[in-house]
Amino acid sequence: RNKEMAKREEESISEPDEPKLERSEFWMVKISPFGRNDMAAVKERLTVEINHWDHRAEQLKQQELAGKVNAKINSGKACHRADELTSRLQKRMEDLQQERQISPLPPNVIGGAMIVPIALLNKLTGLSTTPALQTKETKHVEMIAMKAVMEAERELGFVPRDVSADKCGYDVESRDPDGNARLRFVEVKGRALGADTVTITKNEILTALNKPEQFILAVVEVDGEEAAKITYMREPFGREPDFGVTSVNYKLTDLLAKGEQPR
Numbered sequence: 001r002n003k004e005m006a007k008r009e010e011e012s013i014s015e016p017d018e019p020k021l022e023r024s025e026f027w028m029v030k031i032s033p034f035g036r037n038d039m040a041a042v043k044e045r046l047t048v049e050i051n052h053w054d055h056r057a058e059q060l061k062q063q064e065l066a067g068k069v070n071a072k073i074n075s076g077k078a079c080h081r082a083d084e085l086t087s088r089l090q091k092r093m094e095d096l097q098q099e100r101q102i103s104p105l106p107p108n109v110i111g112g113a114m115i116v117p118i119a120l121l122n123k124l125t126g127l128s129t130t131p132a133l134q135t136k137e138t139k140h141v142e143m144i145a146m147k148a149v150m151e152a153e154r155e156l157g158f159v160p161r162d163v164s165a166d167k168c169g170y171d172v173e174s175r176d177p178d179g180n181a182r183l184r185f186v187e188v189k190g191r192a193l194g195a196d197t198v199t200i201t202k203n204e205i206l207t208a209l210n211k212p213e214q215f216i217l218a219v220v221e222v223d224g225e226e227a228a229k230i231t232y233m234r235e236p237f238g239r240e241p242d243f244g245v246t247s248v249n250y251k252l253t254d255l256l257a258k259g260e261q262p263r
Contacts, residue, residue, distance in 0.1 A: 039096045046089040053082035145190025145220035146171065148227035152218075152262045158184060169207025170215065186216045193223040197249045202241045205248065209240055219256060231259035 057078035064075055146162065153160040153174045164171040174184035185207065189198050198219060208215040217233040236258055241248055 039093060042092050042096065043089065046085055046092070050082050050085045050089065053078050053085060057082060141190040141192055141222045142188070143190075144222050144225065144227055145188050145218075148220050148230055149186060149188045149218045149262075152230055153184075153186070156262060160186070164188075167203070169203045172218075183214060184216060185211060185214050186218050188218050188220065190220045190222055191252060193221050193228055195221075196252055198252050198255065199247050199249050200237070201247045202245055205237050206240055208235070208237050217255070218262070219252070219259065230262055231256050232262045233259040 057075045060070060060073065060075035060078055063070065146164070149172060150160045150162070153172065157177065158174040159177050160172045160174040162171065163173045169187070170185040171188040172184075172186040174186055176182065176184075187200075187204050187208070189200075191198055200217075208217065212235050215234070217236045219231045219233070220227050221229045221231075233255060236255060
C-alpha cells in the first residue's frame, strides 16, 4: 500500500501543473489581502518546491547509482525542475520589487467642459422646457400644415386623401376628379416660422426618387395658428441616402430655393 501511495505521489509531482502554479502565485500577489507579505508568500512557496526537487533529485541519483532506475522520472529531470523553479523565483521577486516602485503621477489636465442643464438652455433660448411639450408643439404645427395642404389641393381641383398613418413615403394622395388616372403624392412638412432645417426620412426620399413625376414635397411655414406660406417642390432630392441612414436633415433655405407656389 505504501508503495502504491508513493507511486501516486511521484506521478502527481513528476508533471507539475504550470497553469495551477501561475494561478496560485496570482492569488497570493493580486487577491490576497496581505499585500505586504506577497513577496514572502511567493518566496516561501517556491522555496519549498525548490528544496523538494533538490531533495528528490538527490534521492533519484542515489537510486540510479544503486541500479534502481525510475522509468518515469530521473535525477536529471528533477534537477532541471529545481533549476526552473529557481529561475521563476528570481523573476517573480524582480517583478514584485518593480511593482512596489510604481507610484501615480500628478494628473495632467488636457481639457475641460462645462455641463449646462438642458432646461436652462431651453429657458434662455425660449424653447419648450420638456420633450413632451416639444412633441405636442411639433404635432400641432404638423396638423396646421396638413390642413393647409389639403385645402390647397382642393383649391387646385384635386381630391386629397390623408394617408399619413400608412407610412407609405408621403402624407397626401391627391386624385384628379376629371378622370386622370395619375395620382399626386404629397409629403407635407410643417415648420415653425424661422426654423433652419427640415428632416426627411429615408422612405420619403426613396419614394421621391422612385416616383419623380408624381411626388411633391410641400413645406408649410407656420406662424402661430396659421400657415404663413406653402411651397411645393418637385424632384427635391438628387440621390438616395447612404446605407444605414434612416433620415437626413436638410437646410430649409436650400430646399425652399427649389420651390414654387402650389400648382
